[in-house]
Amino acid sequence: MTSAVDSLLEFLRFPSISTDPKNNSDVRACSDWLMKTLSGMGLSTERYETPGHPVVVAKNVHQKGKKNILIYGHYDVQPVDPVNLWTTPPFEPSIRNKIIYARGSADNKGQMLAHVMGVKATLEKHKELPVNLTFLFEGEEEIGSPNLRPFLEKHKAELPADLIVISDTGMVGPGIPTLTYSLRGIACLEVLIKGPQMDLHSGVFGGAVMNPLLAMARLMNSFHDPEGKVKVEGFYNNVKNVADWEKANWKNLPNSDEEIKTLTGVKKLFGEPGYNSREHTWARPTLEFNGAGGGYLGAGSKTVIPSQVILKISCRLVPEQKPAEVLKAVEAHIKKHMPSEVSYEIIPGHSGSPYYVDPFSDHGKAAQRALQSTFHRETAFIREGGSIPIVQDFKEVLGADTLLLGLSLPDCRAHSPDENFPVENYEQGILLNQYLLQELAK
C-alpha cells in the first residue's frame, strides 16, 4: 500500500488552486501528473481543454453487456488562506499519527485517488474490470464547475453512464460506512454597495453622509429574524419536511450538537427555531454571509468613510427549492431593504440545485453490500449540508443517478487550515472501489 500513499503525497504537492489565475500552471501540471498516472495503469486517457481548467477522462476497454460506471472527482483545491494557521505548509503533505495533512487531502484528492488506486489494484490482479469504467476528473469544482455542464453536453456520447459514483462527501464517524442520498443546493450572489464617489475623511464629512458600512449592516440585519429564521419573502416555499424513516435513522448517529461544538469550538449553537442541528445543516435552507466589508481593515486606524463595500451571500437550498426562484426572492428583498442613501449593484454568482436519490434502489443496495464488505458494519444513511451541483448536471445531461460514498471524517477541515485525511480512510476507499465495481457488475 506504500506506493498508493506515495502517489497521493505526490498528487497533494501540486498547489492546484482553481480560483486564483496565478496558480493556472500548477493546475495544469497537476492534470499532467494525473494523465501520466492513469495511462500508466493501462487506461486510455484524454485531456479536454475548456475555457478554464482541463478535464481529464480515462477509460478501460468498454465491452457490450457490461454496466457503464462513471466515477467523478476533482483535482483542484480551495485557496489556503489564512496560511499562518496551518501546522505544516498546505502543499507539503505531512503524515502525523497516521493522518495526512495537506490542502486537498480530503477534498477531493484523497477520495478520488482512492478510486484510481482501487482500479489499479483490480487491474493488477485481474487484468480487466468487471464494468465499463469512465473516470471523469475536473479542475474547477471549487469555483463552481463553470465548464463541466457544457463539457458533458458536448461529449455526452463518449460518457456512457448507468450510474455515477462520487466520493466527495463524508462519513458520519470513523469506521461508519456512509451513503449520502441528499445534498443541499446553492445559490450565490454579491452586492456592491456604493456611497460617496471616493473614500471620505470621516472628520470632514462624518455625520452628514450615509456610511456604506452602515447601509450594509442594515441590509444584513434584514435577512433573518432574531432567532435565525430567514425573513426573505417566499424563501421557504417548496421546502419538504424530513421523512419519518430519515428521522429514525438519524437518531442512531452521533450527537450532532456535541459534534459541531467540538469541531468548531463554538460554545452555543444558533439556528432556525423548531429544528435540531442535524436538520439545520442537512435539511433546512440557509442564507449565509461568506464575506462582507470594506473600509480600512489593516493595522491601526485610517479614519475613512469607505466609498464602496461588498456583501457576499450564499443560500443553501434543500429539495425542492429552485435556485433561480430563491435568487429572485433575495434580489427583491435587497431592493426593498437597501437604504435609499446608497446605490448598489448585484453581481450574480454560481448556483446548483439540491439533490435527492433513493438509497434503496438496486444500485443503492449494491453500494450497501460493498460498504458492508469493506467496513463490516451497517450503512448510515445521511444527507449532507454541502452542495455538489454537478450531481444535478449528471442527472440532467447523462440521465444517471449518483451514489455518494464519502470517505472523509467530520473533522477533515475541508476548506480550512490543517485539512486532513487518515491513511486508513484512503486504504478503505481503495478497498471499497474494488468491492463496489464487483457488486455493481452483478
Add this chain to the structure above:
Amino acid sequence: MTSAVDSLLEFLRFPSISTDPKNNSDVRACSDWLMKTLSGMGLSTERYETPGHPVVVAKNVHQKGKKNILIYGHYDVQPVDPVNLWTTPPFEPSIRNKIIYARGSADNKGQMLAHVMGVKATLEKHKELPVNLTFLFEGEEEIGSPNLRPFLEKHKAELPADLIVISDTGMVGPGIPTLTYSLRGIACLEVLIKGPQMDLHSGVFGGAVMNPLLAMARLMNSFHDPEGKVKVEGFYNNVKNVADWEKANWKNLPNSDEEIKTLTGVKKLFGEPGYNSREHTWARPTLEFNGAGGGYLGAGSKTVIPSQVILKISCRLVPEQKPAEVLKAVEAHIKKHMPSEVSYEIIPGHSGSPYYVDPFSDHGKAAQRALQSTFHRETAFIREGGSIPIVQDFKEVLGADTLLLGLSLPDCRAHSPDENFPVENYEQGILLNQYLLQELAK
C-alpha cells in the same frame, strides 16, 4: 512676489512622505532646504532629531516685553496613491489657471511657507519683527505626530508661547477670511468578533452556527437609530448646543448640503435628525465605522463562515465630550449588544480631545483685524469636523491657545490626487502673516 512662488515650487519638489521609510532621505533633504531658507532670512535655526523625522525650529532675536508667538506647520506630506489619477506628477508642481497642483501644496507646505515668506517680507522691510517669533515645523504630522508631544515636553523652555498660530485648515470659500475656533476630537477602538475557531464550510455547518458577520451586523445595527442618532447610552452627555451667534454666522456661509453633495457625489444626505449638515459635521458627535468585515472578499466566491471578523469604530467628539468617557460608554454598549453566540476582544485605538477657543478674545480680535486688512471682508467663524490633536498638546504642554487661520479652499483635495493651492491664497497668506504679527503686537 515671484521669488516667493519659486520658493514654494522648490519646497514642493521634495517627496517628503513621512509614512514610507523609503522616503526618509527625502524628508531629511526637505528639512535641509527649510533650514537653509530660514537661516538665509536671518533667523537662528536649529534642527532637533527625534526617533522619527526631525523638528525644525527658527527664531528671531527675542526681546523682553514683546509677545511670544509660535507658528506651527508641517513639512511632511501624505502618500500619493493612486498616482495614476494625478493630472501632473505630484512632486513636479504645475501651475494651471493660477492654481498650484502638487502633493503638499495645500496640506501644508503652501500654508506654512506663506508664514515664512510673510516674515521674510517684514524682515526685509523693517529688519525686525514686532513679536518674539518661534517657527516650529515638524515632519510627522501625517503619521499622527508621534514625537511632537515628547519634543514639546523636553524643550518647553525654549518654546515660549503666548499664542500658537496654525494655518493647516480651510477657508469656507474663495476670498472669505476664515477663523476656525473649534475642532472635533476623536476616540477610536476596534472589536475583534470571534466565532468558530476556524473558517467553516458554509454547507457543512451553515444553519447551526452563528456567523460572526451576522453578529457584527447585529452589533453595528445597534449603534444608531433608524434616522442616524447614536443610541449608545450617555453618548450625548456633555454635548453643548450650538450658540445663537454661531448659527447666525453660519447662515451666511455657502450651502453645505450642496457643497457636500458636489464634493462626494452623494445624492441624498443622511444624519441625526434636527440638525443641518453644517451642524452634523462641525458640532455634533458621530460614531462611524471606518472598516468592517471579514470572510472572503476576493473575486468570485468562497463559501465560508469566517472564524473572526473585525469592526473599526471612530467617534468624532465635540466640546465638552471626554474621549475616555465616550470609549467607556461604547465598550459598555458593545458588551450589552454583542450576540451571546460569539466572543469578542476590544483593541483600544488613539484618541484626542475636542477643541474650542474663544474667537472674541484679544488674540481672536487681533486675528480678525488682520483678516479684515488682508481680505477686506468680514471674517467667517467656523468649526471644523476633523481633529488636530496637537492643538490640545499645545494647550496642555505650552499652556497656549491656538488660532487656526486656514488658507486652503474646500476643493483643495488634501490627501487626494490633484491636491492644489491657488497662487492667490498663497499671496494672501503672506500678507496675512504680516498684518497678523503687527496686530498681535498691539
